[in-house]
Amino acid sequence: MYRTDGAVRDDVKAEQAVEETQISKTWEDYLNDVARSQDRAAFEKLFFHFAPRVKAYLLKLGSDAGQAEDLMQEVMAQVWRKAKLYDDSKAGAATWIFTIARNLRIDAFRRDRRPEIDENDPALMPEPERPADQTLHAREVSSRLQDIVAQLPEEQKTVVVMSFYEDKAHAAIAEELGIPLGTVKSRLRLAMGKIKTVWGDAAGVTL
Amino acid sequence: MSIKHHIADDLIMAYAAGDLDEGLSLAVATHLALCAECRARVREAESIGGALLESIAPVNVSTGALQSVLSRIDETPQIVRPPKPSVQPSSDIIIPEPLRSYVGGDVDALEWRSLGRGAYHIPIHKGETSARLLRIPAGKPVPDHGHTGRELTVVLSGSFHDDRGVFFRGDVEDCDDSVHHQPIAGEGEDCICLAVTEAPLRFKSLAARLAQPFIGI
Numbered sequence: 001m002y003r004t005d006g007a008v009r010d011d012v013k014a015e016q017a018v019e020e021t022q023i024s025k026t027w028e029d030y031l032n033d034v035a036r037s038q039d040r041a042a043f044e045k046l047f048f049h050f051a052p053r054v055k056a057y058l059l060k061l062g063s064d065a066g067q068a069e070d071l072m073q074e075v076m077a078q079v080w081r082k083a084k085l086y087d088d089s090k091a092g093a094a095t096w097i098f099t100i101a102r103n104l105r106i107d108a109f110r111r112d113r114r115p116e117i118d119e120n121d122p123a124l125m126p127e128p129e130r131p132a133d134q135t136l137h138a139r140e141v142s143s144r145l146q147d148i149v150a151q152l153p154e155e156q157k158t159v160v161v162m163s164f165y166e167d168k169a170h171a172a173i174a175e176e177l178g179i180p181l182g183t184v185k186s187r188l189r190l191a192m193g194k195i196k197t198v199w200g201d202a203a204g205v206t207l
Numbered sequence: 208m209s210i211k212h213h214i215a216d217d218l219i220m221a222y223a224a225g226d227l228d229e230g231l232s233l234a235v236a237t238h239l240a241l242c243a244e245c246r247a248r249v250r251e252a253e254s255i256g257g258a259l260l261e262s263i264a265p266v267n268v269s270t271g272a273l274q275s276v277l278s279r280i281d282e283t284p285q286i287v288r289p290p291k292p293s294v295q296p297s298s299d300i301i302i303p304e305p306l307r308s309y310v311g312g313d314v315d316a317l318e319w320r321s322l323g324r325g326a327y328h329i330p331i332h333k334g335e336t337s338a339r340l341l342r343i344p345a346g347k348p349v350p351d352h353g354h355t356g357r358e359l360t361v362v363l364s365g366s367f368h369d370d371r372g373v374f375f376r377g378d379v380e381d382c383d384d385s386v387h388h389q390p391i392a393g394e395g396e397d398c399i400c401l402a403v404t405e406a407p408l409r410f411k412s413l414a415a416r417l418a419q420p421f422i423g424i
Contacts, residue, residue: 038285040277047273052265059266069269073276080280085288090250095257102225102256112229112334114222115236115305117246120289123300123307125377127243138254145258163224164259169335170217185217192216192252199251 027093028139035083043080046093051076054101060165061105071108075101092142110167141199148198156191159184210242212378218359219245223252230336233306234359234379234403240303241377301364306331306401310340314364314399331401338403343367343392356405358382360390365398367391 027049033042054075058068078100086096106114117124152160162173170188174181214222214235221227222235239246269275300307301314309331310317317340319327325344332338336356343349345365360367360380367374367390374380374390382388392398 035285043280044273047276050260051268051272051276053260053263055268056263056266057260060263069272072268073272073279076272076276077279080276081283081286084285092254092257094261095250095254098256098260099253101260106225113232114225114227115229115233115309117236117240118304121240121300121304121307123240123303125241125243127246138250142254142257145254146261149255149258150262160220160255161259163220163226164256167226169226169228170221185215188220189216191255192220192248195251195255196248199247199254 026139026143028088028142031079031083031086031093031096032088034080035086046079046097047076050079050094050097054097057098057101057165058105061109061167063105063109067108071101071104075104078104089138091138092145095138095142137199144198145195148194152191152194156187159187160191163188210238210244210375210377212372212374212380213242214238214245214248214379215381216248218381219248220252220255223249223256228335230332230334230338230403231357231359231405233309233332233338234361234401237303237306237361237363237401238377238379240306301399306363309338336403336405338401341398341400341402343390343398343400345392345397346394348389348391355384357384358402358404360403361401363399363401365396366393367398367400368393 027046030039030042030046033039034046051072055068055072058071059065063071075097079097082100086093091099103114149157149160158177159173162168162176163170166173168176170184171181174184177184218227218231218235222232227235239249302310302312307313310329317329319329319342322328325347326349327342329340330337331340340363341349341360343365349367358381360374360382362374362376362378364376366376369380369388369390371380371382371386371388373393380390
């Protein structure tokens with residue numbers, strides 16, 4: 001499973017041991033521990049699990065090893081600094097950490113920006129009131145999503161993975177695969193439809 | 208008024224993945240500010256990023272990486288979620304963030320440039336795509352145009368209609384180069400919208416085409 005060797009091997013063992021003995025604690029719990037009590041042990045667990053994955057993500061997107069290492073460290077430092085902003089009803093831990101890595105990569109390597117909404121803007125259309133029983137929603141989904149993504153038909157998975165792991169417009173993906181742009185879009189639409197079903201199921205509603 | 212015309216799945220996915228250029232991202236984010244439903248769709252798409260991150264093959268990090276991060280976090284305190292603003296969400300503001308920062312204020316503060324025939328614009332961004340704010344006088348048409356690429360139009364106030372429907376505040380019209388349309392602003396109120404195009408618009412009439420380099424649409 002792990003291609004790593006040497007420096008982090010003991011860390012990986014430690015991580016696996018933690019995963020075996022404390023199976024009831026989730027990454028979301030650890031993130032909340034970091035937010036609530038600046039829990040360093042919880043942060044270290046998150047680090048051993050996510051740092052090697054964040055670095056792998058950055059390498060896939062074309063950073064060289066040195067850049068990927070530096071940026072990974074900045075991502076993990078932000079995980080600590082922004083932990084109080086994490087909302088486990090909206091995103092699983094992996095998703096939240098992914099968005100931090102995505103944004104820092106864009107800041108570091110792309111010339112243009114990725115504008116985002118301001119949650120405190122008085123002009124923002126407010127979120128609809130959610131029933132209390134939906135607070136575990138995002139956690140429930142994130143535990144199932146890995147399987148759903150893995151089980152996507154190969155042609156859909158290819159365009160999804162290329163969207164996330166190659167900083168390319170869909171037109172460029174179409175060209176690389178030798179298929180029409182419309183086909184890329186329809187495959188993405190089908191994949192999104194399946195993901196939406198998982199979210200819909202978890203919320204107990206049909207979207 | 209509820210929003211009827213939303214952002215397409217491929218744009219939601221590209222925005223979530225982080226590979227949408229700045230102009231189109233601005234159109235997406237402007238719609239998101241006005242549409243909680245599509246904000247949820249972006250979170251759904253981002254959850255794919257989370258699932259992929261979980262299943263990626265981990266790579267070796269440097270020996271001192273954890274120590275280095277721990278020493279970084281000692282230097283700066285955790286960011287605290289700012290308290291909810293005491294003001295109620297306001298419908299008085301026409302231009303939501305992040306667009307408001309791009310144009311430097313809400314509609315009253317803007318310096319519009321005339322396009323002739325009562326229409327005005329403010330160029331915002333030029334890159335892979337170009338973004339502009341447009342103000343079309345009530346009841347008047349936007350010059351009849353096709354596109355050499357995709358065009359996203361997000362309505363901020365007033366409305367416009369064409370053969371594909373009626374578009375009110377928050378609605379997005381998403382046209383590709385196969386669409387040749389003539390949007391007309393609704394009666395009674397000027398239509399202010401954000402228009403983002405992948406390539407320069409292609410006007411149909413000779414007069415509009417000759418004016419194109421001049422007015423910069």
